[in-house]
Amino acid sequence: MTVNIRHLATLQPDFDAAFQTVLHWSADTDVEIENRVGAILADVRLRGDDAVLEYTERFDHLQVGSVAALELGAAELKAAFDGLPAEQAEALQAAARRVRGYHERQKQACGLSWQYRDEDGTLLGQKVTAIDRVGIYVPGGKAAYPSSVLMNAIPAHVAGVGEIIMVVPTPRGEKNPLVLAAAHVAGVTRAFTIGGAQAVAALAYGTATIPKVDKITGPGNAYVASAKKHVFGQVGIDMIAGPSEILVLADGSTPPEWVAMDLFSQAEHDELAQSILLCPDADYIAQVQAEIERLLPTMPRADIIRASLEGRGALILTRSMEEACDISNRIAPEHLEVSSNDPHRWEPLLKHAGAIFLGAYTSESLGDYCAGPNHVLPTSGTARFSSPLGVYDFQKRSSLIEVSEAGAQTLGQIASVLAHGEGLQAHAQAAEFRLKSHAKP
Incomplete structure (x- = not known):
């Protein structure tokens, strides 16, 4: 049975509108x-x-x-x-x-x-x-x-x-x-x-x-x-997590059944999960579509995968891998696979992603379980300003300041001027009291 996953192309005149429809997900809670x-x-x-x-x-x-x-x-x-x-x-x-x-x-x-x-x-x-x-x-x-x-x-x-x-x-x-x-x-x-x-x-x-x-x-x-x-x-x-996401950037060199299964790996989480393929090779996209249809009946969670792919999935034909990288940065996906013979050529172009999986052998599922980096990742485009869960989430930083007598003479003058400018006289005098030139009453 055909899987009605969206096929888009960046050459389409209405691509931007169709693309935004794919990405749309409301984080508003009922x-x-x-x-x-x-x-x-x-x-x-x-x-x-x-x-x-x-x-x-x-x-x-x-x-x-x-x-x-x-x-x-x-x-x-x-x-x-x-x-x-x-x-x-x-x-x-x-x-x-x-x-x-x-x-x-x-x-x-x-x-x-x-x-x-x-x-x-x-x-x-x-x-x-x-x-x-x-x-x-x-x-x-x-x-x-x-x-x-x-x-x-x-x-x-x-x-x-x-x-x-x-x-x-x-x-x-x-x-x-x-x-x-x-x-x-x-x-x-x-x-x-x-x-x-x-x-x-x-x-x-x-x-x-x-x-x-x-x-x-x-x-x-x-x-x-x-x-x-x-x-x-x-x-x-840590964060408010949305549905799971995977974005695959493919140059056509990876076996298409591998990519199809990688798309499944996120789609099987739930019906709102998102799986997207970006590729400049139309023939390869057709091969991935064929593998999706061949492999789906073998999956225990086939109904969930189908609903996810048909509801929020997309196979997108791009003009080039460079354009695919640009679109990836607009999406800022949770999981980003660079399924290429030369992934390090494209990695410098990628700015926004929760985790970047480089090369055909690096399936996202390895990151989920045992690669080492954290699998708690920003979703729904928040990778534009958020990071994976890490040691830094369980620590906090305190600033240390110990001003010497000599330092107080310089810093006190600066603070006094700025504090008076803000109309905060107590701030200013707290600094001025420590100046050697300050005349005590």
């Missing part, structure tokens, strides 16, 4: 969801554990006597790891080693304190310290994501975060051993089997059992995204 989330947050803030228990029973159909009974102890996490098949345990550890290694290098590159002294002895610098306590949200409804545990907890651990509190929904009490094992491997401090807006509220405000955190990271459904928006300011958050 008003009903906003109202329900607001009520849940207010209730958890007011009633704490009692509200968490009530919502856990209502939404996850999980009845327990106390929130303490929802906590997963370290022994249970280790037991889950010990009980894994050898192949899964080895894969989990290998992925964790690579993710940790990447983020250790990231810390060395950007997470260091520094200082210097001016010629007059004034010390200026930056002090980098870790956040005390963070909460990580791990989805656990329709699917379980041990990779999300690694990608959120490991950079926090590398950054030096004191406590990492994990929340994960377990509908009807069904715990995924791989998720629990990942928490053990990644160094999670405490874990609770709660989810949804109530879990975000508990982390943001704290309850008698669940500690209040300073920042919340991790993806979730519309209720989780809305709750994170609501509590931002009370705590920090």
